[in-house]
Amino acid sequence: MSTSDDEFFSDGIDLRDLPKVSLHDHLDGGLRPQTIIDLGREIDLDLPAADADSLADWFVDSCSAGNLPDYLKTFDLSIAVMQSREGLRRVAREFVEDLADDGVVYGEIRWAPEQHLRGGLSLDETVEAVQQGIDEAIDDAARTGHDIRVGQLVTAMRHADRGLEIAELAVRHRDRGVVGFDIAGAEAGFPPSRQRVAFDFLASEYFPVTVHAGEADGLESIRGALFDGRALRLGHGVRLAEDITIERSDDENVYVSLGRLAQWVKDREITLELSPSSNLQTGAIERWGDEIEDHPFDLLYQLGFRVTVNVDNRTMSATSLTRELALLSDAFAYDLGDLEAFQLNAAAASFLPLEEREDLAERISAGFDDVENRAR
Template sequence: MTSQTPNVPTADQIRRAPKVLLHDHLDGGLRPGTIIEIARQTGYDGLPETEPDKLGIWFREAADSGSLERYLETFAHTCAVMQTREALFRVAAECAEDLAEDGVVYAEVRYAPEQHLEGGLTLEEVVEAVNEGFREGERIARANGHRIRVGALLTAMRHAARALEIAELANRYRDSGVVGFDIAGAEAGYPPTRHLDAFEYLKRENNHFTIHAGEAFGLPSIWQALQWCGADRLGHGVRIIDDIEVGQDGTVRLGRLAAYVRDKRIPLEMCPTSNLQTGAAASYAEHPIGLLRTLHFRATVNTDNRLMSGTSMSREFEHLVDTFGYTLDDMQWFTVNAMKSAFIPFDERLAMINDVIKPGYAELKSEWLFRQTATTSGSTPSEG
């Protein structure tokens, strides 16, 4: 990665740049060492490795294996160690710490409360433990010189039958750290329309929700999420590319669904590395995010599952910078897109954009210009 092209950031600048994350799974981002420690404390003996480095490699290799069975097994292990209040609190706090250390200033982290009841917790106890963990992580981040705000998205599993219950839970805690609702799980055979009662309830309550759509399944999944369910955002949404034609002469024609998504500024929660693992894209160069950026869709950059993908927001942007030559201006564009699309009040989003994000990028651009000027003049910029 070089800085010869104007504003192309270094890896260090990418890490320090203020970033916004909208699509991150709590059970997909644990520290390997934490998994091992909690497993020992709770008596869970199903881990494939008991050394942090080896366990981290196992998670990444299992997610990269192309085997759905092995991929799902990774979440069986993380969920297995997230069944007590103490474990949920710790995992949530470390999540906030890790994101802040990576330069994330605002994050929405999702999890399915129904998957954390095996130890006897109630749904409410799960939500309260995670919310308290996020607040603790924010506090520790501040003490370490970082700022971050984390909101929770409560997820219902599309193959289960608790969506309305989870939607009601999300509404009940909407002023206590929960910012919205989501459904996740296999798209094929489990359309979002199975949970219309949950979405109708959330709309009546003027609450926010996103839907995993257009990842493993195609345009019908996106259409149903938007037109039948009324989703505010699309989780992944990569298959919107199927409704875009690029001619041999470079001309672009948008189908009616793609045009609707762009015209309505519907946010796309894109997760490049994860999309490669699941086969939704063949390579970073072929990922739809490149074309969608050019066409000015409301595209955002996300991590999905940091442990399974061996990734972070900084690594996602490094891949995009290396692949597409993105500059600090491009990074700011993606980041502002994400902040505009967050599920918090408008004035709070605007404050984050004007008081945190834009000044942060302006400082990095000035730093880049200073170094380029110093290099051109033959002098060496001093540190500090």
Template sequence: MTASVKTLDLQSLPKVSLHDHLDGGLRPATIIELAAAAGHKLPSTDPVALAEWFRESADSGSLVRYLETFDHTIAVMQTRDGLIRVAREFVEDLADDGVVYGEVRWAPEQHLTAGLTLDETVEAVQEGLEAGVASVEESGRHIQVGQLITAMRHADRGQEIAELAVRHRNSGAVGFDIAGAEEGFLPSRFKDAFTYLAEHNFPATVHAGEAAGLESIQDALVHGRAQRLGHGVRIAEDISVEYIAAEDADEAAVGSSGLDEDGLSAEDTVGVVTMGELASWVRDRGIALEICPSSNLQTGAIAGFGGGITDHPLDLLYQTGFRVTINTDNRLMSGVTLTDEFELLVEVFDYDLDDLLALSLNAAEAAFLPLEDREALADHLIEAYSGAR
């Protein structure tokens, strides 16, 4: 870690979580207990071994294999009591990680096998979230959470789920999302649902630029009217960097995007960054990228850039002015917390406290909150980070 953050307790710093799946953040012990009650067979009934199984399965490098792990978590989230418990513990675990604002995304249509209606699932999750907030408040801490109601890309319930989200906008729902297999299921599949959301002034984030590339991102912006991009990391495919001698660089062309081969400024080499129209559009309009570093490595989302976390283009995106936010995606599957992801950035990209604050402020600005609440959240982050110096 750099000197400025080496001795800091990053877990205690306030954080904003925008991309975290409810069915990807269960406690292993809870899965085991709920599975026993539901008669669902698990790979292991030992909490430590089960957690390791989830991590190993997620490390396959395949998004399809990664998504298969959810068969077990979703199976134990089919009853009202199960949803309440999972949601409550989810909030408690976020607070333990220092999260002060979190958006919890999940797909109600996947939780109907035991007879619950769509509205009943949303109400159960909201009850659990509120119970978690109350539990955190009782411990002397504070956290605010909201639901991101998600439709599955391969299903045909987009309009129904959009209406569900709008119906619960005053009782916990803060935004809409589509998730699941990205390749072959463009957001245009749900264009009428996205139009409905826009007509009701309800915000949307769209999974795009993870398992599919620029076409998926373009479609998310055009037909999905996305205000944020879930992952969005493959927008870097529309960026090129040519390394040349600094003395040969045209300063006007390079601007503030001088990079060396390690992503850091250097006197003898300069990276001349060229952006395509799509990348420029996303950056210039501050469309937030919900980047999940460890998950991106596990699912193969960054395979086109290299085989390791050092090849992740998030640093290029951050340095060239994209609104990068850092998230966990699925804490159980990836075996990470937001604190872990922050520590990873410090280790791999030599980020300091100012960088972590900037990323956190990006997330606060992109949160699906009223302006006044976003400003208050940003002020809280600035005060806390200033006090940590």
């Protein structure tokens, strides 16, 4: 999955310059290949490629088998180099640097502390190491004139049954960089109900939750995320489109009916964290096809769902938010107003206080206006 500079331009506008919000972005899925090589040497890690370009290609090829379990296997490599305080700090710092380079002004980074204990760190120490890297990068970005904010989404692995412990960890750090909670990992067979005690605790603490659902499993997984997990956002949620029936279509219109679940998600403005390239790689959209043009993103957008654009895993998909916006623009002829709508959706869905979400929305609109005016 190669990229080229001319993908990033639309009507004379460099999409990289547009202010963006990143809601679904995995820390262990966004390592620079050279960083994996550098840190891997320190621990004598056996790598499938010796140079950064070849390693980057290996990740994309390995993640394109069309199913989530094979996709997830590649994380063994990235997680292996994130077992020390320095490794976590470096990866987090570079991650935020890459967000800033992509035009992101607010990002939420999700990752699972329980996967980073093999080097002897405690759960709290891993969160602190990641926060140190985030803070360093934010300070560096400010010195170069880029104002970026970043929060952590602490994630529990849905198969490990440590949900309550990780939920308590997230709440302990709610005033030190952590803004929300997530569950991730193999979706089918591990419904949100397995972590119900964790979600009950988080609800009692008024702590926001997003849940991976509707990627590798269908409508029941989404129902569980909403009613067992009390999710305010759906991680991917793309298979919600299975609850939408196309009754008929003509040359100008498509007539659809929504099932009760889809109608509930739409009416409650529950956010869909859609990741087009990743959804292709994992087979999440195989019911509709195997090209970006087949993704139900546009259907959901046109029907009024709160859709957002995300990368999921930058390394595994060789992508960025800029690239995802370019791919969608090419596929569905979106204009600048559409791209702004996606960012405003993300700002409204962020786990910031209301007043700060409103400030973020104003910054995005002003930034879009500025970029458009400069392109005239």
